[in-house]
Amino acid sequence: MLSFDVTKSTEEDGNMKFNAKTSLGAGSGRDEGTRSKPRSSRPTMAMVAERVGVSTQTVSFALSSPGRLSPATLRKVLKAVDELGYRPNQAARSLRSRSPQALGFRLYPADRDVGGVMASYLYELSAAARKAGYGVFSYAAETYEEETQIVEETFRRNTVDCFVITCPSSDDLPLPLFLLERQIPFVVFGRPWGLPMSDCWWVDVDGAAGLEQAVNHLVELGHRRIAYLGWEKSAGLAEDRESGWQRAMGSHGLPTRGMIVRGPDDVETGRRAAGELLDRQTPPTGIICPSDTMAIGAMRACRERGLEPGRDVGITGYDDSLGARVVTPGLTSIAQPLETAAKHTVRLLLDLLNNPDSKPEQVLLRPSLVVRESTVPR
Amino acid sequence: MLSFDVTKSTEEDGNMKFNAKTSLGAGSGRDEGTRSKPRSSRPTMAMVAERVGVSTQTVSFALSSPGRLSPATLRKVLKAVDELGYRPNQAARSLRSRSPQALGFRLYPADRDVGGVMASYLYELSAAARKAGYGVFSYAAETYEEETQIVEETFRRNTVDCFVITCPSSDDLPLPLFLLERQIPFVVFGRPWGLPMSDCWWVDVDGAAGLEQAVNHLVELGHRRIAYLGWEKSAGLAEDRESGWQRAMGSHGLPTRGMIVRGPDDVETGRRAAGELLDRQTPPTGIICPSDTMAIGAMRACRERGLEPGRDVGITGYDDSLGARVVTPGLTSIAQPLETAAKHTVRLLLDLLNNPDSKPEQVLLRPSLVVRESTVPR
Numbered sequence: 001m002l003s004f005d006v007t008k009s010t011e012e013d014g015n016m017k018f019n020a021k022t023s024l025g026a027g028s029g030r031d032e033g034t035r036s037k038p039r040s041s042r043p044t045m046a047m048v049a050e051r052v053g054v055s056t057q058t059v060s061f062a063l064s065s066p067g068r069l070s071p072a073t074l075r076k077v078l079k080a081v082d083e084l085g086y087r088p089n090q091a092a093r094s095l096r097s098r099s100p101q102a103l104g105f106r107l108y109p110a111d112r113d114v115g116g117v118m119a120s121y122l123y124e125l126s127a128a129a130r131k132a133g134y135g136v137f138s139y140a141a142e143t144y145e146e147e148t149q150i151v152e153e154t155f156r157r158n159t160v161d162c163f164v165i166t167c168p169s170s171d172d173l174p175l176p177l178f179l180l181e182r183q184i185p186f187v188v189f190g191r192p193w194g195l196p197m198s199d200c201w202w203v204d205v206d207g208a209a210g211l212e213q214a215v216n217h218l219v220e221l222g223h224r225r226i227a228y229l230g231w232e233k234s235a236g237l238a239e240d241r242e243s244g245w246q247r248a249m250g251s252h253g254l255p256t257r258g259m260i261v262r263g264p265d266d267v268e269t270g271r272r273a274a275g276e277l278l279d280r281q282t283p284p285t286g287i288i289c290p291s292d293t294m295a296i297g298a299m300r301a302c303r304e305r306g307l308e309p310g311r312d313v314g315i316t317g318y319d320d321s322l323g324a325r326v327v328t329p330g331l332t333s334i335a336q337p338l339e340t341a342a343k344h345t346v347r348l349l350l351d352l353l354n355n356p357d358s359k360p361e362q363v364l365l366r367p368s369l370v371v372r373e374s375t376v377p378r
Numbered sequence: 379m380l381s382f383d384v385t386k387s388t389e390e391d392g393n394m395k396f397n398a399k400t401s402l403g404a405g406s407g408r409d410e411g412t413r414s415k416p417r418s419s420r421p422t423m424a425m426v427a428e429r430v431g432v433s434t435q436t437v438s439f440a441l442s443s444p445g446r447l448s449p450a451t452l453r454k455v456l457k458a459v460d461e462l463g464y465r466p467n468q469a470a471r472s473l474r475s476r477s478p479q480a481l482g483f484r485l486y487p488a489d490r491d492v493g494g495v496m497a498s499y500l501y502e503l504s505a506a507a508r509k510a511g512y513g514v515f516s517y518a519a520e521t522y523e524e525e526t527q528i529v530e531e532t533f534r535r536n537t538v539d540c541f542v543i544t545c546p547s548s549d550d551l552p553l554p555l556f557l558l559e560r561q562i563p564f565v566v567f568g569r570p571w572g573l574p575m576s577d578c579w580w581v582d583v584d585g586a587a588g589l590e591q592a593v594n595h596l597v598e599l600g601h602r603r604i605a606y607l608g609w610e611k612s613a614g615l616a617e618d619r620e621s622g623w624q625r626a627m628g629s630h631g632l633p634t635r636g637m638i639v640r641g642p643d644d645v646e647t648g649r650r651a652a653g654e655l656l657d658r659q660t661p662p663t664g665i666i667c668p669s670d671t672m673a674i675g676a677m678r679a680c681r682e683r684g685l686e687p688g689r690d691v692g693i694t695g696y697d698d699s700l701g702a703r704v705v706t707p708g709l710t711s712i713a714q715p716l717e718t719a720a721k722h723t724v725r726l727l728l729d730l731l732n733n734p735d736s737k738p739e740q741v742l743l744r745p746s747l748v749v750r751e752s753t754v755p756r
Contacts, residue, residue, distance in 0.1 A: 102515070102537070110498045114700060119497035120488045126518035130528070135537060137480070138516045140504035150508070159480070159513060267704060296704045303706065322492060323704045326645060326674045328681065 042183060043084040051080045085182070087156055102135040103349060104160040106147060109140075114265075114293050115321035117336065118166075121189060124342035125164060132346050134161075148178050155184050162186060162349050169234035170194035185356065187348045189341065193236030201352050203344045203363045207237065207318070210334035210367040211244030211288060214316040217332070217369055218286040219252050222378035223314055226254065227284035229273045229294045230262040238262075241290040241318070259284065270297020271304075278305055278313070285313060285378065292317035292324045295331055299374065314375040330372030337365050420561065421462040429458045463560070465534050480513040481727060482538040484525060487518075492643075492671050493699035495714060496544075499567060502720035503542060510724050512539075526556050533562050540564060540727050547612035548572035563734065565726045567719065571614030579730050581722045581741045585615065585668070585696070588712035588745040589622030592666050592694040595710070595747055597630050600756035601664035601692055604632065607651045607672045608640040616640075619668040619696070637662065648675020649682075656683055656691070663691060663756065670695035670702045673709055677752065692753040708750030715743050 049056045054077065061069055062077035069077070080086075105125060108118055126136045137160045141147035154160040162185035167176055173194045179186045180199075188202035218226050228245045231238035242260070249256045261276055263269035270289060277284055278301055289295040295317030299309040309315050310329045317324050320335035344363045351361065427434045432455065439447055440455035447455070458464075483503065486496055504514045515538045519525035532538040540563035545554055551572045557564045558577075566580035596604050606623045609616035620638070627634045639654055641647035648667060655662050656679055667673040673695030677687040687693050688707045695702050698713035722741045729739065 107501045107504050109501050110494055110700075113494075113497070116488055116494055116497065116700075119491070119494065122516070123485045123487050123518050126485050126516060127520075130518060135532065136516050138500070138504060138514050140501050140508060142505075154513065293704075300706060322488075322494075322699070322701055326671075326701045326705060328678060328706070 043086040045086065048077065048080045048084055048086045051084065052076050082156070085152075085156065087158070101133065101161045102137045102159060103129055103346075104137045104139065104151065104154055104163040106165065107138050107140045115291065115319035115323070117319055117321070117338070121338045121342060124339045125345060128339075128342045128346040132350055134346070134349075144174055147175065151175075151179070151184065152182070155182075162353060164189055164345055164349070166190045167192045167194075167236075169236035169238070171234065172236075176200060185349070185352050187345050187352065189345055190237070191240075193234075193240075197362065198360060201348045201360045201362070203341050203348060203365070205336040205341060205365045205367050207241045207290070207334075207367070208244030208247065210318060210336075210369070211241050211290070212248040213367075213369045214288050214318075214332070214334060215245055215248035215252070217371070217375060218288070218314045218316070219248075219254070221314060221375060223286035224254060225259070225282065225284040226286035226288060226314075227259045227261070227277045228256075229270055229277075229287060229289045229298060230260050231265055231290055232262050238290070245288050265291050265293055267293055267297040267300070270294030271300045272297075274298035274301035275304070278302065278307065286375075287313060287315050289315070289317050292319050292321045292331060292333055295333070295374070296323055296327055299327060299329075299331070310373045310376045314378075316369075316375060320370050324370075324372070329374050332372045332375040333370050334367045335370050336367050341365055421464040423464065426455065426458045426462055426464045429462065430454050460534070463530075463534065465536070479511065479539045480515045480537060481507055481724075482515045482517065482529065482532055482541040484543065485516050485518045493669065493697035493701070495697055495699070495716070499716045499720060502717045503723060506717075506720045506724040510728055512724070512727075522552055525553065529553075529557070529562065530560070533560075540731055542567055542723055542727070544568045545570045545572075545614075547614035547616070549612065550614075554578060563727070563730050565723050565730065567723055568615070569618075571612075571618075575740065576738060579726045579738045579740070581719050581726060581743070583714040583719060583743045583745050585619045585712075585745070586622030586625065588696060588714075588747070589619050589666060589668070590626040591745075591747045592696075592710070592712060593623055593626035593630070595749065595753060596664040596666070596692050596694070597626075597632070599692060599753060602632060603637070603660065603662040604664035604666060604692075605637045605639070605655045605662035606634075607648055607655075607665060607667045607676060608638050609643055609668055610640050616668070623666050643669050643671055645671055645675040645678070648672030649678045650675075652676035652679035653682070656680065656685065664753075665691060665693050667693070667695050670697050670699045670709060670711055673711070673752070674701055674705055677705060677707075677709070688751045688754045692756075694747075694753060698748050702748075702750070707752050710750045710753040711748050712745045713748050714745050719743055 045056045045059050048059045054073065058069065058073065059077055062074055105122060113119055122138065129136055137154060139150050141150055151163060163179065164187050165175055166189050167173065168190060170193055176186065176188065176192050176195060188200055191197060191202050191204045192200045215226060226249065228242060230242045233239065246256055261273035263273050270293060274287055274297060277287065287298045289298060295315050298315050302309045302313050307313050315331065317331050317333040320333040324331035324333040348361055348363070351358065423434045423437050426437045432451065436447065436451065437455055440452055483500060491497055500516065507514050515532060517528050519528055529541060541557065542565050543553055545551065545566050545568055548571055554564065554566065554570050554573060566578055569575060569580050569582045570578045593604060604627065606620060608620045611617065624634055639651035641651050648671060652665055652675060655665065665676045667676060673693050676693050680687045680691050685691050693709065695709045695711040698711040702709035702711040726739055726741070729736065
């Protein structure tokens with residue numbers, strides 16, 4: 001595990017805010033307050049001019065009033081701009097085009113946003129961005145290659161000034177690494193699992209704390225055998241959520257050994273995994289899940305065995321999705337403070353854009369438990 | 379009702395495509411192939427120059443390389459540009475900024491997109507737009523005033539070239555009227571209820587046909603008393619969906635009198651309205667709903683009376699949402715072909731942008747019935 005020092009402070013809303021004090025740990029030889037790549041690596045207008053053999057004025061014209069150049073010269077300059085990855089600076093840009101500034105955000109297909117969390121977050125992000133004079137450029141991408149192509153293209157062309165990305169597991173690391181390498185500003189919604197946490201700007205909701213709340217709630221209701229339906233290991237989100245259950249169980253002195261079944265995040269997995277637990281000689285009386293989807297599967301497994309969720313088995317989900325509200329009985333779930341998260345994201349983006357050399361800031365928000373009929377006193 | 383003539387043709391996918399032949403009906407005195415506002419009403423660069431008392435070259439500089447002007451002159455020109463509503467033309471623009479072109483799309487909060495249809499459509503729209511070289515600028519707006527301000531601002535500043543809007547009822551008419559008046563290109567996803575249908579470019583899914591399929595399905599399963607839980611009258615979508623149930627019931631010679639209860643689109647309304655129907659002396663055996671939300675409420679009403687949805691009462695929803703998939707029993711629902719709708723939307727937008735004077739085109743797609751356990755043979 002990477003170690004990092006943070007100062008914790010309690011915000012007005014009772015949430016923890018982390019301010020990174022160091023990054024990459026001692027001995028990295030980095031000056032505080034500078035980016036990991038020297039500024040000079042960034043291509044300049046002079047470098048473009050030199051490559052083409054024209055004046056910087058010509059390069060400037062190519063980008064601001066291309067009609068003044070011959071098509072041949074224009075083509076040559078734009079080719080060099082692309083090849084070198086040159087990008088006009090912010091100040092010149094906003095004067096030139098007077099475009100509202102924009103942040104980029106990737107869209108996901110419905111089956112990757114089952115609880116509708118990303119759609120709700122996007123709405124809140126757009127509302128918060130609007131108040132800061134920013135628009136949201138949203139894009140669909142099927143592959144990592146397509147995503148990086150869109151990111152590079154829209155950033156280079158000043159369509160987008162910065163990005164909000166998600167990075168749920170270490171499999172998703174290539175994107176933040178790509179952005180860091182190219183010095184493209186971004187804030188992570190979630191945490192950059194697998195990177196030094198204090199190296200990035202991020203806003204996350206403390207999933208582990210949410211799972212702890214769920215366990216504490218079941219313990220208060222009289223449960224002692226509380227199982228966990230986990231996601232497969234991912235070096236990230238999956239481990240974080242599971243750790244909340246582990247920690248809370250430990251703090252109550254309750255056993256966790258043999259109380260976990262893991263699988264992909266879908267209703268069928270929830271149903272099968274819960275079935276496996278319920279068919280044991282000493283089945284659990286409570287089942288904690290990292291998603292509403294798995295919890296809804298667990299409710300089905302109960303019903304198939306003549307057990308009533310709530311009365312016979314306490315079940316909790318995560319995300320407080322539509323699903324949690326419409327199933328019968330209603331599903332107790334963990335709600336993420338998406339509006340607050342979006343506001344912090346925009347605040348961090350503005351800080352980052354205004355002071356690109358400042359130390360990255362991190363915000364960790366506390367989710368809340370929404371109690372419904374799937375958990376009742378024993 | 380407004381009357382309009384359309385030629386219908388069957389597309390390769392079996393869907394109907396309407397090509398408007400006339401708009402606003404005979405006697406409107408309009409030349410075919412021209413927009414309702416004369417072109418000359420659009421402000422020109424010369425008009426801006428005249429107002430400020432500068433040359434058109436100065437106006438051009440203000441928009442393309444403002445650094446060349448004194449701040450005072452720049453301010454005066456930009457003020458006149460805003461006041462007159464002047465907008466540089468497309469060709470000059472794409473040369474100047476080399477920005478990817480973009481379409482604008484409004485985001486809705488989660489409680490206005492319960493089935494997640496708009497979120498899924500946005501994903502498909504972004505994917506289709508991307509293939510055409512277009513990005514999607516998505517925005518949240520709380521009021522009509524805020525929306526028109528964003529629309530005007532982003533269009534004037536060339537951030538967005540065109541919009542995709544929705545217009546579910548005649549209450550939503552101000553927006554398309556605003557866009558038509560300002561000659562801002564747009565395609566409606568849905569139909570512009572309350573406007574002459576052939577006056578706008580739109581892509582819709584035939585909700586009435588979907589409801590007909592649901593009725594036919596229940597009739598095939600042996601149902602005869604089939605009630606409808608409707609939305610309150612809205613001069614638009616609500617009437618359209620209801621008409622599908624009406625039409626199908628009529629075609630089977632089944633009674634509709636007293637078989638409708640209407641209310642707002644939520645679970646509680648579905649529960650109460652279905653309860654009212656089920657408590658009658660001769661209750662319906664089938665209940666058709668215009669949304670999954672209301673259908674889920676109807677399922678609850680059944681359970682509360684010891685009736686099992688599917689076995690005792692056949693129930694259908696609309697949107698094939700997550701809710702339909704996770705409730706027990708699974709809810710039979712109507713699925714919209716969102717990917718196809720998004721592709722047509724982008725195709726129409728390109729046609730409209732390339733040939734702004736051509737006759738508006740309309741596409742009406744057929745939804746499909748997804749059968750689950752809430753409807754079984756009697």
